[in-house]
Amino acid sequence: MNTQTKITIVTDPILLEHDTGGGEHPEIPERLAVIRDRLEDDHLAPFLNYSQPQPASREQLTYFHTEAWLNRFEEAVLSGRTYIDHTDNQVGYESFNIAMMSAGCGISGIDLLNREHAENVFCLTRPPGHHAEPNMPFGFCFFNNCVVAARYFQEQGRQRVCVFDFDAHHGNGIQTAFEEDADTLYVSIHEHPSFSYPGTGWGEEHGTGDGAGTIFNLPLRPGAGDKEVLALLDSTIESAIAGFNPQAIIIAAGFDGHTRDDMSGLNYSTELYEQLGRRIKQWEQQFCPGSLLSILEGGYEMGSLADSVQAYLNGLVGG
Ligand SMILES: [Zn+2]
Numbered sequence: 001m002n003t004q005t006k007i008t009i010v011t012d013p014i015l016l017e018h019d020t021g022g023g024e025h026p027e028i029p030e031r032l033a034v035i036r037d038r039l040e041d042d043h044l045a046p047f048l049n050y051s052q053p054q055p056a057s058r059e060q061l062t063y064f065h066t067e068a069w070l071n072r073f074e075e076a077v078l079s080g081r082t083y084i085d086h087t088d089n090q091v092g093y094e095s096f097n098i099a100m101m102s103a104g105c106g107i108s109g110i111d112l113l114n115r116e117h118a119e120n121v122f123c124l125t126r127p128p129g130h131h132a133e134p135n136m137p138f139g140f141c142f143f144n145n146c147v148v149a150a151r152y153f154q155e156q157g158r159q160r161v162c163v164f165d166f167d168a169h170h171g172n173g174i175q176t177a178f179e180e181d182a183d184t185l186y187v188s189i190h191e192h193p194s195f196s197y198p199g200t201g202w203g204e205e206h207g208t209g210d211g212a213g214t215i216f217n218l219p220l221r222p223g224a225g226d227k228e229v230l231a232l233l234d235s236t237i238e239s240a241i242a243g244f245n246p247q248a249i250i251i252a253a254g255f256d257g258h259t260r261d262d263m264s265g266l267n268y269s270t271e272l273y274e275q276l277g278r279r280i281k282q283w284e285q286q287f288c289p290g291s292l293l294s295i296l297e298g299g300y301e302m303g304s305l306a307d308s309v310q311a312y313l314n315g316l317v318g319g
Helices: 013-017 030-041 067-078 095-115 145-155 172-178 226-244 270-287 302-317
Strands: 007-010 048-051 086-090 121-123 161-165 184-191 215-220 248-253 292-296
Touching: 007 095, 007 302, 013 030, 013 095, 030 302, 067 095, 095 121, 095 145, 095 292, 145 161, 145 172, 145 248, 145 292, 161 172, 161 226, 172 184, 172 215, 184 226, 215 226, 226 270, 248 270, 270 292, 270 302, 292 302
Parallel strands: 007 048, 007 121, 121 292, 161 184, 161 248, 184 215, 248 292
Antiparallel strands: none
């Protein structure tokens, strides 16, 4: 193991208080708790630092989101609503402030990279973000944490930003943000939209206008696993990233493609996430040293979620 590489985990206890109703909803506070417990007990523990974020400001959220959505979200929780638009999007009284904190994890992580020379940052956060659209919540997501972080990286001088999304689902909100933008690259591996939520992310879509050629949707058939992902990494994905030559990389780190997680039909092993961590670390060193940020997205089966995050971080530190 490379003992020089440390990872800063950006997280806050308030993130556990986003209340999704306590019923059958899969996006539960325990997700963060099991990861935290695992990391504290693991041999990785000496390589991890912890840092508490600041919430994203309204100005930072409106890099992507509309003021109308911010106002609607805030009014809904303050009036005691238990979900917004769809029962997937469960909220409690504090959910607006907690979602601001969740988006703030990426911004605070970028500040750590830029100002404190943190080597590597993993945002251990919820609610997740990659389905959130400019004016509405979607699929457990309220603010698009990856898009807000990408825009903040750009504001801080990293113009060409790549988001690589290995969550089992397509990040429709990230594609919305980036598909007409020449300065961003979105690469997503996900279960094919014919079979999987949210039904977006078709391979024929490559971006439009100035953004033509900056979207790479790589849908996989149900049952696909490590072999298919590694083949894509070796071919399409590495050439797309090399061609773009990013100044910063954000990882939409979702772990619901694991074979034990029934939120998708994908068959990823725990070891695949370690391989992903290793490859991603190599991209950072090759293209943008000191400008890699990982943000937790999905992952809903507690045992495989803890296993997979542990494996991913092990890959990032060079284990
Ligand atoms: Zn997902």
